[in-house]
Amino acid sequence: MVLSCLIFAILLDWILGDPYFFPHPVVLMGNIISLEERLVFKHFKTSQGQYLAGTFMVLINCILAVSVPGLILYFLRGWAYWVFFTYSIYQAISARMLHYEAIQVKKATARSLEEGRKRLSYIVGRETSQLDESEVYKATIETVAENTSDGIIAPLFYIFLLGPIGGYLYKTINTMDSMIGYHTEKYEYLGKVAAQVDDVMNYLPARITGLLMGIMAIFYGRYQETMASIKKYKYAHLSPNAGYPEAAIAGILDVSLGGGHYYFGQYIDKPMIGDSKKEISPSDIDQTIRVMYGTEVLFIAIYCILFILSIKM
Template sequence: MIKENIIILVLALLLDFMIGDPYWFYHPVRIIGKFISFEEKLIRKYFKGKKMETLAGVALLLDTALFTAGITWCILIVSKSINPSLGFGAKVFLAYTTLSIRSLHFEGIQVKDELAKSLEQGRKRVSHIVGRDTDNLSEEEVVKAAIETIAENTTDGVISPMFYILLLGPIGAMVFKAVSTLDSMVGYRTEKYEYIGKASAKADDLLNYLPARICGALMVIAAYVLRYDYKNAWKILARDHGNHKSPNSAWSESAVAGALNIKLGGVHDYWGVSVYKPTIGDDGRSAEAGDIHKTIKMMYIASISFVLIISIFIFWS
C-alpha cells in the first residue's frame, strides 16, 4: 500500500508541477466549501449559545470529514469498477487536487511581477493571498507578506497533503484538505466563529503538527541544496519555531527567514486593527522582490526532497 501511495504521490506531484490549478477547473475544495456553508447556515438556525455552538462545531467537523471521505471513496470504487486503470488514474487525480505548489508559485510570481510595475499594483496583488490590510504596505512589507504566505503554505498546501497521500492515500489527503478548508472558513478567534470553529481549528493544528516539523527540516535541506545560508536557517528554526499564534506556522517561516537572512512577523493591520505577531529571524538585511522567487525555489526543493527521502527509505531499506 505504501509503495503504491509513493507512486501516486510522485505522479500527483508531477501533475501539479505541470498544470497547477487551472481556473476553469471546478476544484473539489469548492464542493467542500459549499457543504460547509450549507451546514453552517443550519447550525446558526438551530443551535444557540456557547455550549451548543461548540457541540455543533464538532458535528460540523465530523460531518465534513465523513462527507469528503464518502464522496472520495465512491469515486474511487466506481472508477475502479469501470476499469482498474481508470481507478488508479482517479487516485492520482484526487491526490493531485490536494497539492498547491504550482498555484503558490503562480501567486508569488504575480506579486513579484506586479510589484515591479508599481507599489500600488503589488499591494493589490498580494491582497489576493493574505488576510491583512495591504493599502498602506511598503514595498518590503509586500515582499514579506508574499514570503510568509508561501512559506506557511508550504506546510499545509504542500508537505501536509503529501504526508497524508503517503500515509493514507487519496482519501486521507482529501479529508485533510477538508479540515484545512474548514479551518480557513470557520477557524477564527472572532465573536462569530469562536465556538463554531474551535473544533476545526484544533483539528487543523493536530493534522499539521508532524508535517510542519518535517517541513521545517526540509526547508533547511532546501537551503543547503540551493546554497543559501542553511546554517542560519537551522539556527533560526531552532530558536524561532514557536514565534507564532499557530503551533505550526513558524516552522517553515523560521527556516526561510534564516536562509534568506531576513526578519518576518511584526505589526500587521487586520480590518483596521493593528495586531502584533512575534518576529521571526534577525535584522540581517531588507527583504527584496527576488526573495519571493528564492522562497518558491525552497518550496520546490522541499517537496522533491520529501519524495526522494521517503522513496530511498521504502524501496532501498
C-alpha cells in the same frame, strides 16, 4: 503502480497547477463550509451554540471527505481506479499554484503598490490595504513558506499514510481552518475545533518541513543560521506549527518575518521571526519558491527510497 501515480500527479501539478476553469474539490469544500457557516450564524447566537455547531461541522465534513472518495475508489475498477487515484493526489497538492500566485503578487507590485495589495488579498487572510511594498513581499514569503507545509508536505504526508483519502481528509480540515479558524470575535467559537484539529494534523508535517528546509539551506550556505533560526523562533507564531517553516525561510533568506496585522477589522498581535534588519526584496520571493520546490523534491525522494526499500524487504 502507486509510485507511478504519485510521480505523475506531482508532474501534473508542476505543469498545470490548478486552472481556474477546472473544477476543484477544495472549491466544493469551501462552498459547503460557507453554507454551513451561514446556517450556524443564522440559528446559533450564543458562544456555546457556535462551538457545538463548529464541532459538528468538523465531524460532518470529515465524514464526507472520507466516505465520498472512498466509495468512488471502492466501486471503480481497472484504469478508472488509477485515473481517479492520480487525480486525487494531483488535486491535493498546490506547488505550482503557490508559485503562480506569488509571482503574480510580485509582478502586480512592480506595476503599482495598489495592484500588489489587491493581488496579495487573494492569497492571505490579513487586510492588505495599508501594507507598504516591503510588507507585501513579506506577506507573500510567509504565505509560500507556511503553505510549503500546509499545501504540499502535509497533504503528501497523509497521502503516503492513508492514500488519496488521507489527502481529502487533510484538505478538508485545512480548508475549514483557513476559512473559520481565526482568533477573532466572529470566529473564536465557531472555528475553535477546526483550528485545534488542524494544529494536530499539521504537527508532524510542519516539523518535517522545517527539517527539510534546514537541509535545503546547505545549498545556500546558511545551514547553521537556518537551524539556529528554527531553534529560536519555531514557537514565535500564534500557530504551534507555522513557526517552523517561517523560521526556516527567515534563516535561509536572512530576513525578519511575522509581526501583527489586521484580520476582519481586528488587530492580531504576532511575534517577529528573525533578527535581521535587511530590507525584503522581490528576489526573496523567487528564492522562497525555489526552496519550496526543493523541499518537495527532497520529501518525495525520501518517500520513494523508503517505498522501494519496503518492497525489497
